[in-house]
Amino acid sequence: MQAGASRPAPEAPPARGGRIGVLLVNLGTPDGTGYWAIRRYLSEFLSDRRVIEANPLWWQPLLQGVILTTRPFRTGAAYRAIWREDRNESPLRHITRGQAARLAAAWPQEGTGVMIDWAMRYGKPSIAERLQALVTRGCDRVLLVPLYPQYSATTTASVNDAAFRALQGMRRQPALRIAAPFADHPAYIEAQARRIRDTLDGLTWTPELLLGSFHGLPQRYARAGDPYPAECARTMAALRRALDRTVEDMPIGFQSRFGREPWLQPCTAQHVAALAARGVRRLAVVAPGFLADCVETLEELGLALRSSFLRAGGERFCLVPCLNDGPEMTGLLDAILRQELAGWLAPARTATPDPRAGTARRSMQQGEA
Ligand SMILES: C=CC1=C(C)c2cc3[nH]c(cc4nc(cc5[nH]c(cc1n2)c(C)c5CCC(=O)O)C(CCC(=O)O)=C4C)c(C)c3C=C
Numbered sequence: 545m546q547a548g549a550s551r552p553a554p555e556a557p558p559a560r561g562g563r564i565g566v567l568l569v570n571l572g573t574p575d576g577t578g579y580w581a582i583r584r585y586l587s588e589f590l591s592d593r594r595v596i597e598a599n600p601l602w603w604q605p606l607l608q609g610v611i612l613t614t615r616p617f618r619t620g621a622a623y624r625a626i627w628r629e630d631r632n633e634s635p636l637r638h639i640t641r642g643q644a645a646r647l648a649a650a651w652p653q654e655g656t657g658v659m660i661d662w663a664m665r666y667g668k669p670s671i672a673e674r675l676q677a678l679v680t681r682g683c684d685r686v687l688l689v690p691l692y693p694q695y696s697a698t699t700t701a702s703v704n705d706a707a708f709r710a711l712q713g714m715r716r717q718p719a720l721r722i723a724a725p726f727a728d729h730p731a732y733i734e735a736q737a738r739r740i741r742d743t744l745d746g747l748t749w750t751p752e753l754l755l756g757s758f759h760g761l762p763q764r765y766a767r768a769g770d771p772y773p774a775e776c777a778r779t780m781a782a783l784r785r786a787l788d789r790t791v792e793d794m795p796i797g798f799q800s801r802f803g804r805e806p807w808l809q810p811c812t813a814q815h816v817a818a819l820a821a822r823g824v825r826r827l828a829v830v831a832p833g834f835l836a837d838c839v840e841t842l843e844e845l846g847l848a849l850r851s852s853f854l855r856a857g858g859e860r861f862c863l864v865p866c867l868n869d870g871p872e873m874t875g876l877l878d879a880i881l882r883q884e885l886a887g888w889l890a891p892a893r894t895a896t897p898d899p900r901a902g903t904a905r906r907s908m909q910q911g912e913a
């Protein structure tokens with residue numbers, strides 16, 4: 545080329561599509577109920593330093609030795625008790641997929657290019673895999689929605705860490721937003737309150753008490769600043785207001801102690817034993833911290849707690865189902881999306897919270913390449 549002749553500009557990189565991705569993330573779950581599937585899942589979960597705040601020099605030998613040799617038998621039995629063989633996957637994964645599908649069907653997407661996807665913090669599908677899939681499909685903006693109403697470093701922060709680790713490997717990263725926790729968000733409280741009312745209205749008996757049970761945490765984490773217990777208390781206070789109940793007829797409990805150190809109190813199982821000893825005969829339990837039924841709700845509350853209450857003299861027991869993939873959950877996710885996507889969507893898209901308004905669909909579900 546002669547001096548002075550103008551060079552053609554280097555070809556501009558192809559446009560990325562400018563789409564918005566939404567990634568719903570829940571905790572994670574094993575691929576099966578056999579020893580090795582459970583062991584792999586527990587190993588990943590309990591190696592997360594957000595979950596187990598201990599020096600790996602002593603924790604890893606203990607975990608890989610005694611704990612992962614014995615715990616998978618107990619955990620596997622719990623998963624087997626709730627596993628639906630016809631689905632060949634855990635309830636948590638099945639329901640999370642359904643939540644994403646319902647949201648994609650309800651979200652008014654014509655022209656917005658919003659793609660809804662889902663992932664698991666531990667196990668499959670991983671956050672890294674689904675984030676990459678959204679980017680590959682043209683998403684240059686992604687909203688991450690940890691499916692935990694109450695913030696905890698053990699859950700919410702762990703999801704966020706995994707998302708940022710996935711971004712570390714990308715040359716061209718999408719912009720990332722993280723949905724705020726929603727412990728007393730009106731849409732969440734209204735959805736839970738409606739679920740509770742509908743369930744209790746369907747009973748032929750009236751519970752004397754409605755216990756709200758949350759997953760527990762070592763007290764040490766709360767002392768170090770994890771706001772989780774305060775977030776659970778805010779949820780309970782808002783639910784009591786919505787249901788016109790008191791601390792006495794709607795107490796709180798924490799389930800699922802792991803290890804020897806003290807966990808949050810009161811412990812759900814001990815509290816229920818004390819209620820039965822006190823003469824309570826008709827009990828309902830709700831688990832507002834879980835947005836999808838899982839081994840914690842179906843087995844620990846629905847099977848184990850139920851039978852210990854009945855053995856201790858209780859006569860009636862009801863577990864309120866989680867929001868799962870019902871219309872209340874779709875409405876809640878819709879409200880979260882409208883709030884968190886503000887500024888990324890045209891204002892009209894974020895104004896009217898009507899989850900059933902959508903017709904045209906431009907969403908991506910897993911498997912749709
Ligand atoms: C130190 C251990 C654990 C902490 C801290 C912890 C916090 C925590 N977990 C959830 C939600 C879920 N946990 C689930 C299962 C589960 N949790 C632990 C341990 C800790 N959790 C274990 C070992 C297990 C596996 C089952 C068992 O062996 O007992 C689940 C269910 C997943 C499923 O597939 O069904 C959920 C959901 C929260 C919200 C939380 C802290 C706030």
Ligand SMILES: [Fe+2]
Pocket residue numbers: 759800
């Ligand atoms: Fe847990």
Ligand SMILES: [Fe+2]
Pocket residue numbers: 799800801840844
């Ligand atoms: Fe548990």
